Amino acid sequence: MSVAGPPRAPRWAPLLLVPGGLALLAGLDAALTLAGVPAPAGSPRLALLHGPLMVLGFLGTVIALERAVALRAAWGLLAPGMLGAGALALVVLPDPLLGRLLMVQGLVLLVVVYGALGRRNGDPLVGVQALGAVLAACAALLLTRLEVAAVVPLLVAFVVLTIAAERVELARLAMPTGAHRALTAFAAVLTGTALAALLWPSLGGRAQGVVLVALTLWLLQHDVARRLVRSTGLPRFAAAALLLGYGWLLVAGLGLAVLGSPDPTTAGYDVVVHATFLGFAMSMILAHAPVILPAVLRARLPYSTPMWVPLAALHTSLLARVVTVLRDASDGWQVALVANVAAVLLFLLVTVGTAVAARRRPERAPHTPPAAMAAVPRPTAPEEHA
Numbered sequence: 001m002s003v004a005g006p007p008r009a010p011r012w013a014p015l016l017l018v019p020g021g022l023a024l025l026a027g028l029d030a031a032l033t034l035a036g037v038p039a040p041a042g043s044p045r046l047a048l049l050h051g052p053l054m055v056l057g058f059l060g061t062v063i064a065l066e067r068a069v070a071l072r073a074a075w076g077l078l079a080p081g082m083l084g085a086g087a088l089a090l091v092v093l094p095d096p097l098l099g100r101l102l103m104v105q106g107l108v109l110l111v112v113v114y115g116a117l118g119r120r121n122g123d124p125l126v127g128v129q130a131l132g133a134v135l136a137a138c139a140a141l142l143l144t145r146l147e148v149a150a151v152v153p154l155l156v157a158f159v160v161l162t163i164a165a166e167r168v169e170l171a172r173l174a175m176p177t178g179a180h181r182a183l184t185a186f187a188a189v190l191t192g193t194a195l196a197a198l199l200w201p202s203l204g205g206r207a208q209g210v211v212l213v214a215l216t217l218w219l220l221q222h223d224v225a226r227r228l229v230r231s232t233g234l235p236r237f238a239a240a241a242l243l244l245g246y247g248w249l250l251v252a253g254l255g256l257a258v259l260g261s262p263d264p265t266t267a268g269y270d271v272v273v274h275a276t277f278l279g280f281a282m283s284m285i286l287a288h289a290p291v292i293l294p295a296v297l298r299a300r301l302p303y304s305t306p307m308w309v310p311l312a313a314l315h316t317s318l319l320a321r322v323v324t325v326l327r328d329a330s331d332g333w334q335v336a337l338v339a340n341v342a343a344v345l346l347f348l349l350v351t352v353g354t355a356v357a358a359r360r361r362p363e364r365a366p367h368t369p370p371a372a373m374a375a376v377p378r379p380t381a382p383e384e385h386a
Contacts, residue, residue: 013077014297016065019084021348023057026091028341035337049090051148055155055277056103056140057087062285062296063162064110067117067129069296076113082106100144107137124180125165128187132161135194142198149264152273153197153208157190159281160249164215167223167242174224186215201261209256216250234290234303237311241287244315248279251322267325278340279318286311286347293351300358301351310347317343 030050032039046053061083068076086102093099114130117123139154168175168183176182190211197204220226223246225239252275255268262268286307294301317339324332 010074010077011298013065013069016077016080016084017061017296019088020058020061020065020080022091023053023061023084023087024344026087027053027058028344031337031341035334037334037338045094046091049096051152051155051273052096052100052103052140052143053087053090055159056083056107056136057090059159059277059281060103060107060110060136061087064106064113066292066296067110067113071113071117071120073116076109076116079106079109079113082109097144100140104137104140107133107140111137123169124184125169128165128183129162131187131191132158132165135161135191147264149261149269150198153194153205153261156208156212156252156276157194159276160212160215161187161190163281163284164219167219171222171224175222179222182218186211186218190215197261203260205256205259205261209253209258209260212253213250213257216246216253220246237303237307238287238290241283241311244311245280245283245287248275248283248315248318252276252280267328270325271322274318274321274340279315282314282344282347283311286314289347289351293355297355299355301355302358304350304354304357306350306354310343310350313339313343313346 026041026046027050029039029041029043030046030048030053033042033044033047034050061080064083065077065080068079082102083106086099086106089099089102090096091099110133111130114126114133118126118130135154136158139151139158142151142154164183164186168179172179190208193204193208193211195204197208220243223242225242227239228235229239229243230236231239252272255262255272255275259266259268259272262272290301290303290307293299317336321333321336321340324330324336
C-alpha cells in the first residue's frame with residue numbers, strides 16, 4: 001500500500017524539457033555539420049559542442065527532470081532548470097564558458113536531488129545514480145579546460161551507471177539476492193577505471209572496457225527483458241529496445257577493451273562513442289518513453305505499433321554507420337549518419353503524434369501482466385514500492 005508523499009511538482013515543470021529538446025536538435029544539427037553534410041544551421045561553433053549538447057544538454061536535462069519529478073519537491077527542478085539554461089547558453093552565446101558553468105551547477109544540484117531521494121527511501125541504487133551524476137559534474141567542469149574526447153570516459157560512466165541502476169531497481173524481482181550490492185561494486189570499479197582513463201588513456205580505457213563488458217553480461221543474464229521479448233505489445237517493444245541497447249553497450253565495451261581510449265580522429269572512437277550514447281542510451285530512452293514521458297509531461301503516451309519504426313531505423317542505421325566507418329567508406333558513413341539523425345527525429349514525430357492522438361481518444365485502463373511491469377519504468381518515485 002503506497003503512502004501519501006510530498007506535493008507534486010508544479011504544472012509548469014514539463015516546460016523544462018524545452019531547452020533539453022533544443023539541445024537535442026542543436027546536437028543533431030552539429031552532427032550533420034561535423035560530417036560535412038548540409039545542415040539547417042550548419043554552425044561550426046555548434047559543431048564543436050555536439051557532445052556536451054547531446055549528453056549533458058539533452059540526456060542530462062531529461063534525467064534531472066525525471067528525478068526532480070520523482071522527488072516531488074519544487075526546489076528539485078533547479079537541477080533540470082540549470083542544465084536547460086546551460087544548454088540554451090551553449091546554443092545562443094558565442095562563448096561557451098557560461099553554458100558549461102551552468103551545466104556544472106545543474107549536475108551538482110542533481111547530486112543533491114539524489115541525496116534527498118536516498119534519504120527518503122534508503123535505496124543504495126540511488127547512490128549509484130548519484131555517483132554517475134558526480135562523474136558528469138566533473139566532466140562538465142573539465143570541459144572548461146579540456147576537449148570532449150578527454151572526458152568521454154566520465155560521460156560513459158555517467159550514462160551507464162544511471163541506466164544500470166534504473167534497470168536493477170525496476171527488475172529487482174528478477175534480480176538475484178544482493179543485486180544492489182553487486183551493482184554498487186561494479187559502480188565503484190567503473191568509476192575507478194573512468195578516472196584512470198583520464199590519466200592513462202590506453203590502460204584506463206582498456207580497463208573500463210573490460211568492466212563495461214562484465215557489467216553488460218551481468219545485466220543481460222538477470223534482466224527480465226530476455227523473457228519479455230517473447231510477449232506482446234509494450235512489454236515486447238520495451239524488452240526489444242533494452243536488449244538492443246545492451247548489445248551496443250557490449251560493442252562499446254569490447255571496443256574500449258581492445259583499443260583503450262581511442263583517438264578522436266579514428267574509426268574506433270566513432271564506434272565506441274556512438275555505440276554508447278546512440279545505440280545504448282537512445283535505445284533505452286525509446287524503451288522507457290511510453291511510461292517515463294507521461295510521468296514527466298502529464299500526458300498519455302500509449303504504446304502503438306509505429307513506435308517500432310524509429311527503433312528499427314535507429315539500430316539499422318547505426319549498424320550501417322559502424323560498418324561503413326570501419327571500412328573507411330566515407331560516402332556510406334555520411335548516408336548512415338543522416339539516417340541516424342532521421343531516426344531520432346522520427347522518434348520525436350511518432351511520440352508527439354501518439355500523444356496528440358491519445359488526447360483525442362477516451363482514456364482506457366490498459367491491462368498489463370504483472371511480470372511485464374519490470375520491462376518498463378514506473379511513473380512513481382522509487383520509494384513507492386510498498
